[in-house]
Amino acid sequence: MRKQTSNQGEPWQNLYGPNLGYVMEVFEQYQQDPESVDPEMKALFEQWGPPSEAMANKKREALSNLPVNPSMFNKIVSAVKLADNIRAYGHLAADIFPLKDREKDTRRIELAAFDLTEEDLKGVPVEFLLPDAPAHVRDGLDAINHLKDVYTKKLAFEFHQVHDLDEKNWLRKTVESGDFFPNFTKEHKKSLLTRLTEVEGFEKFIHRTFVGQKRFSVEGLDTLIPMIDEMIGYSVQSGARTVNIGMAHRGRLNVLAHVLEKPYELIFAEFQHAPNKDLIPSEGSTGITYGWTGDVKYHLGGDRELQKGDSVRARITLANNPSHLEVASPIVVGYTRAAQEERHVVGVPEKDGSKSFAILIHGDAAFPGQGVVPETINLSQLEGFSTNGSIHIIANNMIGFTTESYDSRSTTYASDTAKGFEVPILHVNADDPEACLAAAYFAYEYRRLFKKDFVIDLIGYRRFGHNEMDEPMVTNPMMYKLIHDHPTVRSLYADQLASSSVVSKEEAEKIENEIQERLQAAYDKVPAKEKDPDTTMEPPEEIVNGLPRIDTSVDEKEIRSINSQLLNWPEEFSPFKKLARILKRRENVFEGDGKIDWAHAETLAFGSIISDGTPIRFTGQDSQRGTFAQRHLVLHDEKTGKELVPLHHLDQAKASFVVYNSPLTEGAVVGFEYGYNVFAPETLVIWEAQFGDFSNVAQVMFDQFISSGRAKWGQKSGLVMLLPHGYEGQGPEHSSARMERFLQLGAENNWTVANLSTAGQYFHILRRQAAILQKEEVRPLVIMTPKYLLRHPLAAAEGADLTTGEFKPVLEQQGLGQSPEKVERIVLGSGKVMIDIADQLKDSEESLDWLHVLRVEEIYPFPMEEIKSHFEKYPNLKEIVWVQEEPKNMGGWTFVEPRIAELAPNGIKVEYIGRRRRSSPAEGDPTVHRKEQARIVNEAITRTAKKALTR
Secondary structure, eight states: OOOOOSOTTHHHHHHHTTTHHHHHHHHHHHHHOGGGSOHHHHHHHHHHOSOOHHHHHHHHHHHHTOSSOGGGHHHHHHHHHHHHHHHHHGGGGSOOOTTOOSOOOOGGGOGGGGTOOHHHHHTSOHHHHOTTOOTTOOSHHHHHHHHHHHHSSSEEEEOTTOOOHHHHHHHHHHHHHTTTSOOOOHHHHHHHHHHHHHHHHHHHHHHHHSTTOOOOOOTTOTTHHHHHHHHHHHHHHTTOOEEEEEOOSTTHHHHHHHTSOOOHHHHHHHHHTOOOGGGSOOTTSOBOOOOSSOOOGGGOOEEEEEEETTEEEEEEEEOOOOSSGGGHHHHHHHHHHHHHEEOSSSBSOEEOGGGEEEEEEEETTHHHHOTHHHHHHHHTTSTTTOOSOOEEEEEEOSBSSSOBGGGTOSSSSGGGGGGGGTOOEEEEETTOHHHHHHHHHHHHHHHHHHOOOEEEEEEOOOSSOTTSSSOGGGTOHHHHHHHHTSOOHHHHHHHHHHHTTSSOHHHHHHHHHHHHHHHHHHHHTSOOOOSSOOOOOOOOHHHHTOOOOOOOOOOHHHHHHHHHHHTOOOTTOOBOHHHHHHHHGGGGTTSTTOOBOHHHHHHHHHHHHHHTTOOEEEEETTTTTOTTSOOOSSEEBTTTOOEEOGGGGOTTOOSBEEEEEOOSOSHHHHHHHHHHHHHOTTSEEEEEOSSGGGGGGGHHHIIIIITTHHHHHOOOOOOEEEEEOOOSSSOGGGTOOOHHHHHHTOOTTOOEEEEOOOHHHHHHHHHHHHHHTTSTTOOOEEEEEOSGGGGOGGGOBOHHHHHSOOOOSEEEOTTOOSSGGGOOEEEEEOTHHHHHHHHHHHTOOSOOTTEEEEEEOEEESOOHHHHHHHHTTOTTOOEEEEEEEEETTSTTHHHHHHHHHHHOGGGOOEEEEEEOOOSSSSOSOHHHHHHHHHHHHHHHHOTTOOGGGGO
């Protein structure tokens, strides 16, 4: 529990209000025998200390005013415990299951369990049981009945896991007062019925018009759509300018149609496989983008602008989502953070959490089942990732694909995952539309006031099989017998309104008929199915043509100025002395034979980029210091602990810069950064893995979003991923960033995969990426970054390397290839192994005029023309060798071999030097590693090692 900052005794008053008698009674028991009291009370006494003397006086005063004999005090204590149990366990007895197929558990809230009678309760003062009691509550019995009424109906609450007293008191008071429940007018009720009729009518129309086609219908959870409507309305009234929604397929088409206002005819055209370009709405309505290969209709997202006069009042976004269900959650939270920040300021972006919020819609099997959910919730209160709270709605149809709840989770509720993060939870019966809207309002108010996440467990059912093509009676017969006999929420609500004379049955039927007519009219606009569809699916010309050449040099005067300012710390700042000496060595790198190491070149690149007006956001595990103690973008005063970010103090900076240490999770953070980048395309967004192989935990993000999002959805990204990679004898888990996976995903110029060997190359590729961010040519950048090369002199840059030139996809090893007619072998490779080779070559005493070495710095897109031009220089070439550290079935070999073979002149075979095929990426024994590494380097540059070339 969090330590409270209030004075001694005050927490008790805040927590229990007038229940002081009970508190003091328990404390007296605790003083005699600490183990005899309730564990929660014991923990509170131990943390907060005893109630104050002032409270003891209030207790005595309360007891003196009791209209009962003090001998009845045990009854009062029991009544207080009963009231607390109703608050804590009322949800177990609540009417929250539409199918009524779950037995209510009332054992903890029955009077008999506390040896109480109704007469006993009548003698208990109201203030002991119900602080801030409504006017109709006259005695203890009324108080208990009121508590049962608010905690056990179709709204049920769980907030005992919330430790913050202000939040807990607000939750209790709001629930028990009922103030959150909207006052529904007749017009509001009629509007709600109309919306439910639209939701149901849309699904029914598709069901009978496109027989047997998948749609993942929302039926059984129809109230989800008006809940989203209500939340958007509340948020926009409160100042939100962006609402971002993430969800899987269930109900997605309905959300697109009614929340995003994607035209019915456009959706119907997708079902009919008809041309739909002419149906895409004009500006001011739903924004829809398509990639060149596209995606299925229930994965697509969209945008809608809420207009107010001629101006845009707010933007509603539904994120694209593949079939990996919950992976969109961190992406949408990344959207939201980006929408909240103003980045064109120097230093830290200005954040306004009221400008944007996220609605994350989860499945009941996925919420407890997929690890990305708690990973995302864990981000919610972290400085670098918080968004002032997201609202989570569990679209709970009480079943997975065919799996019942008891086989899909180990908890009572699907929502229980959130309890570990102290997130309040509200369960609501999806068959009560008005209760559902009250839940939406309650959730948004909590988020607005406390800037934290909230979970709504919307409990309904699934009217058909998983995808309307299944027959659920095969696997879930008992549930579906109930569902087949269960009326829809629209019909239930129509009957309710008819019985209260709000809307007659005839009016309800008229609404339904008008909606069906509107749907039919939209369907009639859809052209006939395309007989000969275009299957070329070509990417845009800007993508096909690749990246343009960009001069990324920086004026020497400017780079010197940046370097000087980065080392000009305030006089009162006291960095760690040893670190200060190391960093001060950077002062004179532009003089004489000065060298700029990897991290220094990176910092100078960052300084030049923000000076050009491009914001930078950088996150990763331990990235502020750098995993290898190389970066130190954030300095700490050794006397005060205060932080200093030198990049915040550049005179010429025109944009923000932040670097955040991320939590120990890859999947959610990569998704967050991708989402941030999509929503803030002008920003250089960088994610760094602590070690490159850790990125495999984020593989779904690389596969489903970063590599393919533009082809599927037209979603551009310029995200940079830094993956430390290189074989230094640290074993299989700290060697390989699995470069082969990123190369396998490379196609249609979708991203750049680089394995660099010098700090100068790193400087220029970062600047090149910043330069293309808002151009059509933009694409993600994957960089295999080094570990021990970070400080290697052969990987360092000179000042002139930064003030001239550009990134080069291919580098030549200096000092070789001077006599082209003598060159017989060309060795190609990338990354660290090329520095190992260079290190070996500089000590070689034999003539090497027969050898040339090319470093392939950009492996994808493969630099075919550059390599071809090099091959053409050497008329007597006999051998072409690819060398790598990775096993033969990993690394670049399988990707580069056919490409180099295509370029090889005179039918020269392309040979391989490296490790044999392995199931594990690297050796675990450092001695074995060194021996194997020496063999690889030796074979690459030794003329007589011909036998090994066939390995």
